[in-house]
Amino acid sequence: MPISETWLLPDGVADVLPEQAQIIERLRRQALDFLAQRGYQLVYTPFIEYLESLSSLSALNHDLDLVTFKIIDQISGRLLGVRADMTPQVARIDAHVRPIAGVARYCYAGTILHTKPQGLTASRAPLQLGAELYGHDSLDADLEMIDTMLGVLAVAGYQQGLHLDLGHVGLFRSLVKLAGLSKDQELALSDLYQRKALPELKDYTAQLAFGADFYELGRLSGDLQSLITALSPQTLQDADFNYALDSLQTAIAQIQIRWPQVQVGIDVVELRSYHYHTGLMFAVYAPNHAMPLAQGGRYDGIGEHFGRARPATGFSCDLYKLVADQYKDVELIVAPAGREQQLQTEISTLREQGHHVIQLLGEDQLTSVPQATHQLRYTEQGWKVEKI
Known part of the structure; x- marks a missing residue:
């Protein structure tokens, strides 16, 4: 490759320039402060680890293994893995490094x-921010996580037009168990659900025990009341299915009380990463965004790989994605050169107020700072900041 081309970056990797970085960093700080106020303790994790440690999740989630x-x-x-x-x-920290008793809350932000x-349009190097709660298996913990997730999005400026998708892997898993399906049949059904292939789903489920219920699960996924009406009495009387259904209905009611401006939808066959998710799953969408802004769910037992299986729920988001439409120029004030006390005091005051101020060096002129948006000038009324 010619030396003139070595500055090119790999596909899906990009520099973060000042007009972008200032917005991203401000949001990172605000989001972490928001999480800290709710008792989520910040942890830094290494960029690389022995692959066996990272495999606690990738062994259950084949998709994660493929992107590692x-x-x-x-x-x-x-063999090492890049996170x-x-x-x-965080599961390793909770299980082995900091095995505290009771509920543990952690948050993080890193590439x-x-x-x-x-x-x-996704980056191959997202700036992931998230929160996780270990040690409590109640629906209250899931609702706290959803509330926290929506709160972080509100901090990022997403307060209107949000759509929250809810699902529960227990509905599908309990029906699979009730029907006595093999692992191959379970995988085939999961694939059909993910592709929303209703004609194929109808043909495939026709040969299965409880086939009509499996088909209705896919056909009426977004309409919970119609789904309940269409399912067989035996399915509705199953204890595991009933538990998952009750959890989903309660979650919907509680979220609508706390966040009435958020539209809540149901997708009971959204089975992304269902091999490690164990309960309620959730994802938040916004207008003109094809991918979720944030997503998460329950994944009990994830610490078992490290010798301490614990209930767990959490969410994560990509900060780059959250601020994609919020980039703006940096407001930069240029002050003249000089060491006069009044000038230095004015510069210090502006900086203490949160302004970005550069002082010219030597004989430099304003043109030496092409990104300047304002200048500090001395007038009859004293020092004034004027827009360039």
């Missing part, structure tokens, strides 16, 4: 890396 970069450690010769999600790392982008 693997490299050889030049010191130990062992593609921070959840396995992760994917072998392939997880969407048409």
